[in-house]
Amino acid sequence: MNDTTNKAISIFKNGGIVIFPTDTAFGIGCRIDNREAVDRLFFLRKRSRTQAMPILVSSVEMALPYFITPSDIVRRLMKIYWPGALTIVAPCNKNLIYSPIRGDGETIGIRMPDYKDLLEVISAIGVPILGSSANFHGYPTPFTIHDLNSELIALADFVMEGTCSIKRASTVVNCSTDPYKIIRQGAVCI
Numbered sequence: 001m002n003d004t005t006n007k008a009i010s011i012f013k014n015g016g017i018v019i020f021p022t023d024t025a026f027g028i029g030c031r032i033d034n035r036e037a038v039d040r041l042f043f044l045r046k047r048s049r050t051q052a053m054p055i056l057v058s059s060v061e062m063a064l065p066y067f068i069t070p071s072d073i074v075r076r077l078m079k080i081y082w083p084g085a086l087t088i089v090a091p092c093n094k095n096l097i098y099s100p101i102r103g104d105g106e107t108i109g110i111r112m113p114d115y116k117d118l119l120e121v122i123s124a125i126g127v128p129i130l131g132s133s134a135n136f137h138g139y140p141t142p143f144t145i146h147d148l149n150s151e152l153i154a155l156a157d158f159v160m161e162g163t164c165s166i167k168r169a170s171t172v173v174n175c176s177t178d179p180y181k182i183i184r185q186g187a188v189c190i
Helices: 003-013 035-045 060-066 072-081 116-125 150-155
Strands: 018-021 026-029 086-091 107-111 171-174 181-184
Touching: 003 018, 003 116, 018 116, 026 035, 035 150, 060 072, 060 107, 072 086
Parallel strands: 086 171
Antiparallel strands: 018 026, 086 107, 171 181
């Protein structure tokens, strides 16, 4: 691991907020088990606590406890498209996910990004991180480090430099319905 990933790991572990590159876009997040950090992230992004945020994992094994009995389609999509630009929404274990993260709902969106440094960071932290786009709510998604808002950078604790390879938002699929539905068509076609 390099100095940047080590610093990001330290800040995440200590409840900080980090801006980071992924395969799709720049994200901003904190560990999902630190309620104070989660509250701070919602506040600084100016996002309503009733609007769910996706979480990022470093492995299928890390994701599974957060879904309630993942269906065959959820497992198949994870196997085919992870790591990658597919966010899977499915019924969640509400006891493990702080209410604002799931928008006080019954589902959670989870993705395993195809970005080596970030996967190392999440793996070292040992818990998923919030993976919202690194922008103020309603503003354009940043696909390069130059797209980041300087005001948001000032509010975060650290910025990991890097390059997003896809530069397109992830596809979001809702697997809580049968058949599943595409909520947002992004980089992956199912």
